[in-house]
Amino acid sequence: MGEDAESPKINHTFLRDYVTEADVISTVEFNQTGDLLATGDKGGRVVIFQRETELKGELEEAGEVGDSGEYNVYSTFQSHEPDFDYLKSLEIEEKINKIRWLPQQNAAHFLLSTNDKTVKLWKVSERDKRPEGYNLKDEEGRIKDVSTITSLRVPVLKPTDLMVEVRPRRVFANGHTYHINSISVNSDGETYLSADDLRINMWHLDITDRSFNIVDIKPANMEDLTEVITAAEFHPHHCHLFVYSSSKGTLRLCDMRASALCDKHTKLFEEPEDPGSRSFFSEIISSVSDVKFSHSGRYLLTRDYLTAKVWDLNMDKGPVETYQVHEYLRSKLCSLYENDCIFDKFECVWNSSDSVIMTGAYNSFFRMFDRETGRGVTLEAWRENSKPRAVLRTRRVYTGGKRRRGDVGVDSLDFTKKILHMAWHPAENIIAIAATNNLYIFQDRVNPDAQTQ
Amino acid sequence: DSQEKNANPVKAEEAKLKAKYPGLGQKPGGSDFLMKRLQKGQKYFDSGDYNMAKAKMKNKQLPVAGPEKNLVTGDHIPTPQDLPRTRKSSLVTSKLAG
Numbered sequence: 417m418g419e420d421a422e423s424p425k426i427n428h429t430f431l432r433d434y435v436t437e438a439d440v441i442s443t444v445e446f447n448q449t450g451d452l453l454a455t456g457d458k459g460g461r462v463v464i465f466q467r468e469t470e471l472k473g474e475l476e477e478a479g480e481v482g483d484s485g486e487y488n489v490y491s492t493f494q495s496h497e498p499d500f501d502y503l504k505s506l507e508i509e510e511k512i513n514k515i516r517w518l519p520q521q522n523a524a525h526f527l528l529s530t531n532d533k534t535v536k537l538w539k540v541s542e543r544d545k546r547p548e549g550y551n552l553k554d555e556e557g558r559i560k561d562v563s564t565i566t567s568l569r570v571p572v573l574k575p576t577d578l579m580v581e582v583r584p585r586r587v588f589a590n591g592h593t594y595h596i597n598s599i600s601v602n603s604d605g606e607t608y609l610s611a612d613d614l615r616i617n618m619w620h621l622d623i624t625d626r627s628f629n630i631v632d633i634k635p636a637n638m639e640d641l642t643e644v645i646t647a648a649e650f651h652p653h654h655c656h657l658f659v660y661s662s663s664k665g666t667l668r669l670c671d672m673r674a675s676a677l678c679d680k681h682t683k684l685f686e687e688p689e690d691p692g693s694r695s696f697f698s699e700i701i702s703s704v705s706d707v708k709f710s711h712s713g714r715y716l717l718t719r720d721y722l723t724a725k726v727w728d729l730n731m732d733k734g735p736v737e738t739y740q741v742h743e744y745l746r747s748k749l750c751s752l753y754e755n756d757c758i759f760d761k762f763e764c765v766w767n768s769s770d771s772v773i774m775t776g777a778y779n780s781f782f783r784m785f786d787r788e789t790g791r792g793v794t795l796e797a798w799r800e801n802s803k804p805r806a807v808l809r810t811r812r813v814y815t816g817g818k819r820r821r822g823d824v825g826v827d828s829l830d831f832t833k834k835i836l837h838m839a840w841h842p843a844e845n846i847i848a849i850a851a852t853n854n855l856y857i858f859q860d861r862v863n864p865d866a867q868t869q
Numbered sequence: 870d871s872q873e874k875n876a877n878p879v880k881a882e883e884a885k886l887k888a889k890y891p892g893l894g895q896k897p898g899g900s901d902f903l904m905k906r907l908q909k910g911q912k913y914f915d916s917g918d919y920n921m922a923k924a925k926m927k928n929k930q931l932p933v934a935g936p937e938k939n940l941v942t943g944d945h946i947p948t949p950q951d952l953p954r955t956r957k958s959s960l961v962t963s964k965l966a967g
Contacts, residue, residue, distance in 0.1 A: 439963060439964050439965070441965075455965060457963055457965075459963065461962075461963045461966075463963050463965045463966045489965070492962060492963055492965075500912075504911075505911060505912050505913060505914065506910045506912070507910045507911075507912050508910060509910065532909075532910070594907055595907075595909060595910075613903075613907055614907075638904075641903050641904070641907075642903075643903070644903055644906065644907070663902075663903065693879065695879045695880060695882075695883045696883045696886060696887070696893070697882065697883065700902070746878050746879055746882075747878035747881070747882065748882070749879060749882040749883075749886075750882040750885040750886045750889075753886060754886075754889075759902075853964065855965055
């Protein structure tokens with residue numbers, strides 16, 4: 417595109433803001449073993465971290481390999497680019513909405529990454545050997561003069577510095593009219609689903625030019641639109657079951673064996689609303705921002721604006737557990753509506769034994785709830801207040817009663833410091849928390865392995 | 870009854886909001902938000918308008934886009950700054966990888 421002589425000079429402030437903006441982490445995900453951790457950001461880039469395996473002297477002697485290592489950068493690549501749909505006059509952000517790893521089948525690792533419109537499958541492989549001793553080429557790769565070759569040799573593989581290569585293997589494009597909010601890999605290892613505001617599609621990992629539409633909630637007349645799909649996930653064990661959540665706070669469990677188009681749910685999970693508490697804000701704060709199956713497949717965890725709820729798949733009348741994340745915000749809904757914070761989408765996660773759930777809040781705070789005791793704790797992801805390897809202090813928001821030292825008042829909360837994205841290691845008590853453009857990894861040294869209490 | 874206690878602060882917040890924005894939609898939290906959500910990313914540009922404006926106002930300042938530049942109004946003429954353009958991808962490596 418040629419430069420327009422009248423176009424304005426580049427505004428440096430804009431460039432600086434853009435670079436910072438691009439660093440905002442938009443998704444975090446461990447792979448199935450927890451050895452790899454991937455982050456996606458607003459600039460469309462993916463950074464993969466790998467856990468170091470410690471081989472300390474004493475451990476080696478004892479014949480053990482310690483795995484309490486740190487996560488270091490393994491690879492980084494540009495997954496998505498900004499795009500523009502000229503036909504619809506639609507700007508397509510390169511922001512990575514979700515990353516999901518495929519179960520590992522060979523030496524390479526595969527992950528799915530998606531922006532608003534396009535899902536991509538990436539292959540991450542290592543190369544630590546290279547062939548040496550070609551007959552027809554010299555060491556620099558130049559073709560040799562054949563007349564100088566007097567003998568034949570077999571090229572050998574020599575070790576070389578580790579190189580991590582990332583290549584796009586599939587691009588699943590043009591499947592969505594609306595904005596993709598979720599992707600989920602099926603337990604069958606062959607298919608995955610992608611969900612946008614109004615539709616859910618099912619894809620085969622090897623086929624990019626076709627997908628099956630399995631849910632379509634678009635009304636015939638858009639004036640009748642009352643709810644949108646906010647998140648979707650496949651059941652961890654049953655390949656025919658998936659769940660999707662809505663902006664009205666409902667969950668729908670669908671069975672693909674029942675029919676090809678799962679517009680009719682198999683089960684509808686909805687908490688009855690107290691008519692007395694209905695307000696302008698009711699529907700907005702009931703919108704489910706995230707839904708996750710427990711590892712057992714028996715429960716669902718949802719997050720709405722003020723609470724996290726655990727639902728039993730066998731009980732559709734309401735949640736079995738409700739956890740108040742930041743109830744003190746109920747009296748601030750007006751200003752939270754004005755500054756758009758009421759629309760923030762928080763994620764929620766299970767620990768590996770499904771005994772603890774975790775979700776984010778404001779002021780760099782995040783909350784963990786022990787399902788056994790029902791008690792919650794507030795922690796902080798803010799490096800100014802802690803040193804590396806220091807023990808995390810619990811924090812408290814002052815909501816009345818006796819004020820303790822270190823309590824933070826509700827009006828002092830920084831609403832720009834949102835903890836929206838997070839992940840819990842599949843087997844150990846290691847968590848990854850995205851705090852705007854910083855990634856925090858916390859490890860539980862006291863109880864490193866998840867135990868069912 | 871705790872439910873009542875909870876309802877009161879919310880009703881108070883609702884009253885505050887309605888006082889500030891009396892024209893706020895009848896439908897509580899309804900279609901307006903959803904429509905806005907579905908239309909995220911929508912940009913409007915009319916090359917005819919743009920070229921006419923360029924030709925007419927060669928010497929004058931082009932009207933600069935206001936804060937609501939995503940909304941199309943009859944008077945709004947997009948300027949080159951507002952043109953939806955395929956932005957250059959991040960040339961800088963993520964700071965997480967640095």
